[in-house]
Amino acid sequence: MKKTYFLPVAVMALGLATVFVSGCKKSAASGAAAPTVVNAVEVVQQDLPWDIEYPAQVAGSLEIQIRAQVGGILEARLYNEGEYVNEGKQLFQIDDKQYKVALEKAQGALAQAQAEERRTQRTYARMKKLRADNAVSQQDYDNAISAYDTAKANVQVAQAGVNDAQINLGYTKVTAPISGIAGKEAQSVGSLISAAGESGLLTTMVQIDPLYVNFSMPSRQFEKLAAGFMSGQIVLGSDDKQLLKPEEYRKLTASQAPVYVEAVLPNGSLYSEKGKIVFFDSSENTQTSSLAIKAEFANPKKSRALMPGQFVRVRLVGAIYKNAILIPSSAVLNSAQGKIAYVIDGNNMIVARPIQAEMQDDMYIVSDGLKAGEKVVSDGLIRLRPGMEVTAKMQTFMPKAEETAAPAATEGDVAKLEEAIESAESPDEQALPQDAAQAKEAAAADNAQTGK
Template identity: 40%
Template sequence: MPSRRLKAIPVLIAAALIVGLAGCEQKEKPKAPPPQVGVITIKKQTVPYTYEAVGQTAGYREIDVRARVEGILLKRVYTEGKPVKEGQTLFQIDPAPFKAALDQAMGVQAQTKAALTKATADRDRIVPLFKENAVSKKDFDDANAAYDAAVANLASASAKVDEARINLGYTTVVAPISGMASKINFSEGSLVSPTANGGLLTTIVQLDPLYANFSFSEAEKLAFEKASQSGSMTLPEGRRYKVSLKLADGSVFKHTGVIDFSDSKVDPSTGTIKVRAVIPNPEGDLLPGQFVRVVLDGAKLNNAVLIPQRAVIQLQADKAVLVLNNKNVVEPRVIQLGQERDNDFVVREGLKDGDRVVVDGVLKARPGQPVNPVQAGASAPAAAAK
């Protein structure tokens, strides 16, 4: 009997070990704590509204400098591509033929003056004689007719003198405005004329101020008007928008301007409305023809919802954010985005006051799972201390 008991002891020990191990396996593993995420609470606010459009600069005035008489271009008196002043001499056309024409016209004028002097004297002699019936009615009429003809001839000759003097003046081509002069289209020695193809000598562009031309769509115009009427947007007083320009390198031009023209019709070929802004350009840094981003400031969005761009995720074809319910469980929500403002988006639809949106730790927040929310931007130790 003692030997049987000794043999049973190892069996009992093994059984006890097996039962103990089985009990350990049945114990649940400790669950990981919910991940910590940074959240913001949505609160509607009034924010500035900025409108951007692609535009192109243009000269405030662009003047074609043309030859107004036909002749040989003797010389260019300005430096191409440099500023010129109003009234400054740009070109000299050969004046010799026009000076000769003026001298001839002045000679004819002198002859007509002499003829008028004689006709006046003849008329003055005839008048008293006619009153005394010393001369016939025909002689009287002939004297008056000769006088009238002499007056008319002198007027015509004087007009020819003026015309010749004007043409002689046109041989000196001056700048009609101050601005930047372009290159010459004809070399010295060329024959220039007032024709369409033979008279364009150069172009002068006034750079200060400068125009910025852009356009907006008919749909955008209607959206602006509806937003203004509904009160969701406040337009600037008198619709005097502050206009700034973003240049090709992303920098903002140092001077701002205002809108001075908005077309009263829609362009049927593009469906857009043309708009023009005037921008100061005293240093001449901007040149005509540059492509810019025209930025209009002055309007305000009322009851706007803003969220950081990093909170937005792509949900198939939609944009979405992760929001927390009252149990801190993550729920995805599709939203409609508006314009971009610095590092934020304006949300048009999908969020309301009081919604809690995950901003930090978006990758750790899984839909349907609870999280540990803290204020967005708070460090982990500071959040734990709270």
Template identity: 35%
Template sequence: MVFGIQFTPRSLMPVFALLAAIFAVSGCDDQPQAALERPAVTVNVLRAEAHAVPIGGLYPGRAMGSKEVQIRARVEGILLRRTYTEGQAVKAGQLLFQIDSAPFQVALNRSKAQLAQANAGLSAAARRWERAGELIKTNAISRRERDDAESDLNFAKAAVQLAEAEVEAAQINLDYTQVRAPIAGMTSREQLSEGSLVGPGNSLLTEITQLDPILVNVSLPDKLMLSIRRMIERGEVEFAEGKREVEIILGPDDTYPYLGHVDFTESAIDKMTGTVQLRATVPNPDSSLLPGQFLRVRLHGLVSLRSIVVPARAIMQSAQGIYVYRVDKDNRAEIVNVTLGLESEEGVIIESGLSVADLVVVDGVSRVQAGTLLAPTEIVAEGSADALTVEGKAQ
């Protein structure tokens, strides 16, 4: 008995579908790898250039009065009254306190009377000396009597000088009963009230602070200061001629309108804070800066010569160190480890790692990895509307 298998078009359809799937899978292995690569990432790049760069950076500072004077009583007596308003500005020489002057007036009068008595004694001694000079010519008196007359005259002269000094001292003490402001400035609160007994032992009455100009103490990290000094010695950094200025930053988008001038640099490092102190004198005509106020200070006038600078946003950091992305000859991103220098007004100075004419990725860094294909757009300067598109491969 012969058995036959009969194939119909419907029964062959699963077989054809299986064969088509196998050929399709094998055909995928022949597609070029380049067709799977991601499109180029658009980034902004900046060409590294060596040029003179103003060194900036913000550093902490604190304001203090250019003169801070303690007002003290210099004689003992009862404080009769205060003649100024606490917390208000006073002028130099203005009367602040009045101490009871009656005892000192009496002492002055007594000293003047003693001076008058000394002058009378001097007149009598002078007359005796004059007569002795005439009598000694005729030998009417002895030489000893003449010498005694001369001694009396000298003693009387010394007595007058002593009395004059006593009058001057009494007048000074009387003047001290009027306590006057030695400088112009802002007063603090009264330390002792009227009716108190004041004197050299408890003499602090108030304080005056001169606000114009005002001083600002700036704290620079010791490593930064030492680095600047070494760079100055190597000729890499210099101060702009006639400029050692500071700019005061009060807050976001709030800059103080007057520049200050650095007039003192501490020669030692503070052991407690590890900082070096600079002092700047700042005009303060409207008293808008107050002693004790915390400020942010930007240095002006310090210039780094022949430096490569990149914006801070272009700098990345990982466990392997600090790096930037550089565009290679194939328009791909490569990681370049860099050594950072001082901060400048344009960004951060790169001490090593980059060369002149290198293209550094500054915008779009977060979308870039090592080897990423890039579509770079070179920007002339940060924020500039004029940008040049790099066509083809980066040079």
């Protein structure tokens, strides 16, 4: 009996095991075939401004040292340190006593020379008549001519001495050679200064209208800009290439220029005036692999929103990428082989596509490797592999339009501060006690005469 039931039971058990294993395999196969859901965007093609910012530093269009040209005791400082002064305003007064005496001596020497000239002229006139009558020898006549010529030359020498003394006396009034901001005094009132050496430096001045902003463009970007312009991929502000010739561009104001520069202040606002490029370096800086560029900004209100030495950022405005191919920065994987984008093909499979691209803001401008309308994975690239089947969840990719920032919010406050400074009654002028009144009277008379 036992042998009779063993075979059917064994067959039944084997059949159940086969069904169970088959069901497990089908379940596993069904789980592996589910495609991965990924975020994706379409590659966009549109015109895009060259919107790259560069660090820059502001400089005055003129930055000069004010030095004494004669020596002596510094009697007075006649300006407020840090204020805006007009060309011709007296800044310092140097003790002029010895130079007045020198001028008087020179004038006396000139008077003597003129008297001698008149005497020799009369002698020459008499000798000329006597010589006509053979009343004097030729030698005496020649001596009279020589004496007269010498006297005339001595008058010229004496006149030069007077001019030199007048110049030296004038140098005791140190005036502003330009209009601009006068800096901190380098020598205090009462100091003995000399025309030679460090003691001759009295202060510095900087001209703030116009202002220069110096920045550097990486050579690689400059090459791309130049190559794009030559190929037509990049348009520089105007279809009229005549305006981009140096001789024509220099004639234009910043508002007329097809390509101009904007200065972004530290608070993120824009400086109110546009800048015009006035200088491109002729050679590359081998240490930084960049080209030095200088832009000129008008400052008609003498505002201090931009100050020499200040660090700002600048934008080149007017360069446009035509039909640029754009993808978000998150859609690019940087690998040892270069930049890669994961393209989703018609079968919803991932294809690794090498690309050539430059980053601007939060997106890449693709020069090779992608076409408009293709679908690329927009994030999470690190967890994906080529050949994977995916389900694309399409996202909206909107490249940034050109932004226009508001004028600097601080300019009004700066203007008020400047007005308060300029209306002050020179509270920090300095002078030696015995010379204060005299120095102020001299400065007032000088300003009235020059109309400054």
